[in-house]
Every structure is written in C-alpha cells, then in structure tokens.
Amino acid sequence: MADTNGDKSDEKCAVKVYCRFRPLNSSEEERRDAFLPSFQSSSSVSFAGKTYTFDHLFDPEVEQSAVYESVASKLVDDVIKGQNGTVFAYGQTASGKTYTMEGSDVFQSSKSGIIPRVAHGLFQKIYEQPEHLEFIIKISYVEIYLDKIRDLLDPSRVNLPVQENRVGTSFVKGASERFVASPEEVLQIIEEGKSNRQVAVTNMNEHSSRSHSLFCVQVKQTSTFGGTTLNGKLYLVDLAGSEKVAKTGAEGQTLEEAKQINLSLSSLGNVICALADGKKSHIPYRDSKMTRILKDSLGGNCRTSIIICCSPAEYNKEETRSTLMFGVRAKTIENSVQTNIELTAEQWRVKYEKQTKKLEKLQKLIDSGSEIEERPDPEGANDNISVNEIDLHYEQITDLEKKIMILSEEKRLEEQAKMKALQEVQDVMRALEEVALSYDQKAEQASKTEQLQVQLEEAQLRSEKLSNELQTRRDDLDVFQEEVYSLASDIGNELMENSGEDETKDKRLLQEVFTHLRLQFLQQRSRINEYENFDQFR
Known part of the structure; x- marks a missing residue:
C-alpha cells in the first residue's frame, strides 16, 4: 500500500524484453525453409551466427499460459496497486503478434492470449483483496489506422485526438469507456472490438492486421476506511506488422496501409534509438500518434514489457534480424515508476x-x-x-x-x-x-366543460322532445280549427233552416256553442304559446 501522506518515490526499472519464436508455418514448410534459431538458454538465442540475450526466451513449444505468467502476471499486480503497465508485441507481419496478445479463441483458455488472460487474472487478484478495498474497472479499445485513431467500441467515433492532462500524461480524448464487473464482460468487449478492426489478406498473412490496436484497462482502488485513492492503468498493444511490399504483394489501398504502418513503426524505432542513446535531449514522441500515446511506456512512469515476435524461417531472416536488434536496443531503456496517488x-x-x-x-x-x-x-x-x-x-x-x-x-x-x-x-x-x-386549472376547466357538455346534450334532448310535442300541438290546432269551421258552418246552416223558430232560444244556444269553442281554442293556443316561448329561450 502507498504512503497515506501521498509521498511518492521514483523506482527505476528497465524495460523488459521477451522474445518469442513461432513454429514454421505451412508456406515455409512447403518451401522447405531452414529453421534458423538455436536456443542457447531460457534467455539467449543464436540466430544467423549471432547470439541475442533478452529477459526471457519462448521457443515454439511454449504454451500461452507460460507466456502470460512471465510477461503480464506481475504487471496486473502492479496495476491493482496504482501503477502503470504496458505490454506490446512487435515484429513483422505474420510473426505471431496477434496470437500472442489475443489468441485464436479468447473464450478457450488453452488458446487465449495475454489480453483475455489479463481479464481473468485481474478479477482473480481483486477477489483476493481485503473487503474494505473497492475497485472500479474501465475498459477502452481503440485502433490507429492510417495514423488516425478510431474507437473500436463505437466505430462512429473517428479521428480522435491525443491530448495530455495537467501532469503530462497522454490520453485519447473522446474514446468510449465501458465499466466492467466480470472477466466475461471483458471478453465480450474484446470480441466486439476485434470485429471492428481493420484486416486484409496479403501474401504473408490471410488475416493481416492493418492497424495498431490499444486495449486499455483502468483500475481505481479506494478504501471504505478513507485515505488515498490509487489509479492504475494497463495498456495492451498489438502493433501492426512491418512489411516488405515485395513480399506481401500489397497494392492499392493495402499498399497505402503498408506505407503508414512502416512509417509509424519507424517513428517507434526512432524513439527507441533516442532513448537507448541516452544523450539526446529531444525524444521524437510527437512523430506519430502511437508514440505520443506510448510516451509514458517508453522512458516515463510505467512498467513496460515488450514481446518481440519472430519468424524462424530463412525466408524471413533479414526481418527477424531487424526485430532482434529492435529488442536489444529496447532493453537499454529505463523508466521511472511512481504509484499514482490521488490525494484528498x-x-x-x-x-x-x-x-x-x-x-x-x-x-x-x-x-x-x-x-x-x-x-x-x-x-x-x-x-x-x-x-x-x-x-x-x-x-x-x-x-x-x-x-x-x-x-x-x-x-x-x-x-x-x-x-x-x-x-x-x-x-x-x-x-x-x-x-x-396550469395543469390543475386546465383540468378544472376541462371538468367544467365536460359538465356543460353533458348539460347541453340534456337540453338538446329536451328541446328535441318539446319541439316534437309543439309540432303535435300545432297539428292538433289545425285539426281543431277545421272542426270549428265545420261546426260553425253546420250551425249556420241549421240556423238558416230553423229561422222561423224562437229567436231568443237560438241566440242563447248559439252563444253557448261559441263560448265553448272559444274556450277550447284559447286553451289550445295557450299551450302552443308555452312551447313557442320555451323554444325561443332554450
């Protein structure tokens, strides 16, 4: 654990270089290429008459698990403790870099490479930590294609910039980050990113990576007891392979890709040479985006392991010799490692x-x-x-x-x-x-409107009923008028026929009849007026 007062002390550590030779592939066996390397010890190899010594040597028979344990297992411990780490694979195309870093099947343990094994190892070590320590783990996954950075977890994010924070650490701005809580989630992210990576067929490799991929694991450790927060970061880098155009048969777009790959690898070589020289004040980190991102990994605050991947075939002798020399120069680089403490x-x-x-x-x-x-x-x-x-x-x-x-x-x-x-x-x-x-007011208004609507509908129904009754009364009045006229006519005729009888009696009878008719008529008219008045003011 770090000092709770936050005092930092630099620890000098050399970049570790590991060398891995793959077996002869089918094309090399068909050509009957000679198997050139001679393994002198667990750290030395003789190749084309010269002996090269590294931190460890892996012959073609070494299992994937042994490579992980030697190269990356210790770095996982350091990242949990708040330090930075980097593992990157370097070598010509078809030399086994992607197989070393990712493996042929991330879900099958015997075939999985360093990145999926880091996922399992990281969570296993976290499970072993005291309960008062809490961890937050974030994953990002980008590729550098034609010197442009693209997010492999969100392909719509392209041409992302490299920036530096206030302490000078480089990072890719705008890259998406995924929070993970299990190794299985990490493996799913690996598969998702792999499906978006640029690949192409060349004479050297059926699935040649046309970009550099950078898989970043960030681990934040806090304690429920309070105190400091530790931040560790682990870069796992699969570099695109250096290529000789004559051998790969690159044309068109593939040729342009090869030029950019070789240019960025040349920038990496220049940084390695400048650091190995130890006398140059200027280190050309800014010559490429890849070297800017790996600035801390090469000469900065980081524990770095480089795996140089080599072909054993005589056909690739010059490329393998160049790769071995790259590893020899990288061994001389010294980093200064600090624990990344976030003070309160x-x-x-x-x-x-x-x-x-x-x-x-x-x-x-x-x-x-x-x-x-x-x-x-x-x-x-x-x-x-x-x-x-x-x-x-x-x-x-x-x-x-x-x-x-x-x-x-x-x-x-x-x-x-x-x-x-x-x-x-x-x-x-x-x-x-x-x-x-406003809603309450509108709701109240709507309720009133609804009530008025109901009342209006009821009034309309009553109005229709009354209108129908009015029409009936009018029809009755018309009939009554006809009856009155008919009765009056009959009375007149009867009076004319009986004109010689007692006039007083006739007049009295006539008055009674007309009085009765007048009352009936006025009664009907009164009822009709009532309906008409209601119809006017409803």
Missing part, C-alpha cells in the same frame, strides 16, 4: 504544511550562514542539509503550491458548477410548479 484536499494541506516547515528551517540556515542543530523530525529524516537538498525542497514547495492552486481552481469551478446546477434545479422546479398549476 486534507492530505494536500498536510503535505504543504510539512514542506513549508522544512523550507522555513532551510531559510533560517541560509540566513544565519552557519549550521543549526536541530532535533530529528519524527520520521527520522537526516538534518544535514546540502545546497542541492535546499533547491530540491524549494522545487517541491513550488510544485505543491502549483498543485494547491490547481486544486483551489478546480474547487472554485466545482462550486460554480454546483451553484449553476442548483439554480437550474430551482428553475426547473418553478417551471414544474407553473406547469402543475
């Missing part, structure tokens, strides 16, 4: 105060011009301070002040973001309240 604000404050006190003591020493006897600090530090140590402490104080300023700015921006988010939430709540009020 309180830990930064304690660290700052501690360094400030040291600086004050150093300043007193400078001002007095004489040695000051001091008690050893609680950590047992040596108080015999040299000028170089003074300069170093000044640099540390400056670095801490910069980091505190950065953290303060980040905190200020975070507070601004929180206030903005709070304001947005309040605006949304007000809008929701207005919507709710």
